[in-house]
Amino acid sequence: MNTNLFAAPSDITCLVTGLWEAVFTGDEHKAIGLVLRAVDEGIAPESVLLDVIAPVQAKVGEEWAANRMSVAQEHAATAINDRAVAALSVHPAARAAAGRGRITVSCVDGEWHALPARLLAEVLKLRGWHVDYLGAQVPVSHLIAHLHRTGPELIALSSSIATRLPTAHATITACQAVGVPVLVGGAAFGPDGRYARLLGADAWAADARSAADQIQSGPLPRPETSHQTIDDLPHLSDQEYTMVTRTGTRLVRTVLHSLEAAFPAMRQYSDLQREHTAEDLAHIVDFLATALYLDDADLFTDFVTWTAFILTSRGVPANSLPPALHLLAGELKDFPRASRILELGSRQFTAPSSVPSAAARNHP
Template sequence: MDARTDYWTALGAADRQRAQATVASLVDHEGWSAGRVLEELVVPSQARVGDLWLTGEWSVAQEHAATGVNESVVHWLTSRLPAPGEHAPTILVACLQGERHALPALVVAHDLMSLGANVLFLGADPEPSGLLSAILSLRPRAVLFSASLTSSLSNQRMFFHGIASVGIPLIVGGRAFGGRELGSRRAEALGATAYAETAQEVLDLLAELPVRLPTPEFPELGAADDDAEWLDHYGRRIVPEIMWTLGQRHGDPQEVGSRWPEVSQHIEHVLGCLAASVSTRDESIMVEVRDWLVEVLANRGIDAALVDELWELLAEPLQGHPVARVFLAASRRTADELPA
């Protein structure tokens, strides 16, 4: 059995000891670097884990267990890195508030440390006031936020503005930002200093940026910001009503959750993406999540017509929120117009 197969077998069994033993053998006896382990084992296996959940072959519990194994391997690799130099820049690395996918941030933190940075890793879903206190007390060279779920981009602008007012460079990255072109636009809309895709890009940016940035002029809040704030604070209250209506239309309201498992969580995610779309003024976010939901439901044997129904039901409680309604409707039209 080769190393990749052995490692994947360990992930499928949620066997941390076996996974770490496989990696230790590769590093200590086969000459693999930590970077190669991340590039050829951890990152591609995590992508495969996500694909298996997307297709419905793995449950959420299986996905979480395998992810935990990958995270333990990255922690083990990080523990073997040398201590940073006395003058190494301190970079605070964390996920965005509400973002629980810590592995990408953990990999970047490892890569930054391997390049000589002094990294303070705060992990998934940090508490905003505590995080801001840490930034103010530590005064790091930069703050780096990672996000995998686009819904986690909502409700970040005011927090980003608070960091920007201190003058500390704020760099963002991760799948939620949609790649280089979209990522730069979404980062700018939220008030981040820059978007980066790799640890080396982060350090290259810091070589060009001043230690402290001037306080930016923040745009005045408008109707879009009001709608985004309402979605962030009250969006979840919509979910039970929608689930109840679906139950009335399709059978017993008490059984709709068991017939369509995880649909309520998917609706929450869609509402988070709508808030993110409105916050960033980026309609493509809603197109992305609509296409994603169609695929998720189809892989679970649920008719894609349910997505159209959900969009219809979501529009009803948004009557007093015109910007959100426009973004929701525009995503439906745009998705319908896409080539098959």
């Protein structure tokens, strides 16, 4: 067996190409065989995880956004990548003594993109940590019970969907309240970690490798347990976030009803097209609420641009978006921050030629 732990760039490129072809065609056996053979030939398991499987999974998301993969194909490809990670995790070369300490790795409640967290968990195991990997959609109360029972050195919390950030904030605060420091990662927290800082996380990492490096460099200090959530985000005192969240269903129903008059083409929509329109409106309201929570209009404008890209990629006219935003603004005319954000969203409306930022595109 070749004992070289670092592959040449050309080797990695070939592996990425081969794995992509396997997951795109739904060939699970080929994908797993390729991953295991790479480790047999001396490529470090961590490199296979982070330099092969991770970029292939990123490409899966990009191809779905560009409408070159269906939802079913995207799910199948993700499942194959997940099983490739599982197969690699039991390879003899991936076994390491867990002597460094205990860490919990979890997704935020409501977050079902579990593969980024899974990759981090496997890398930490490779580096000698005892890892409790809890997977996707972990309720806060169950997570806190787990922390009480196991007493980890820290929790690594993952979220890819920006609309889960209010829940992430509650989770961060709850973990810190029991004395466990929180490292966060995932596209939801912004490409520069801006939302991680805003929500009071103890640390942020851009990817699994940098997260593992941070953890390995030394322990995070235990947080103060007297922290109060409202102190972080004083703008929430205006109650706009709360009101938009509570009335979200009514807002979607009202705007959907009025949109037919504002956008006559909708009168010809099928029942399925109307259902999809209602779903899009619900996502718009969710992102507006999250932008209000964070007091960050960029999150909403990025999402509007992303939505226009997705609609255009699928051959759906994106010119229904400005009327929808206008109608929503009319319903929220007494909410200054919401009105400002919606106005900025309308101004930013374009038919983009490329996919916007990761925080926006990691949307259901």
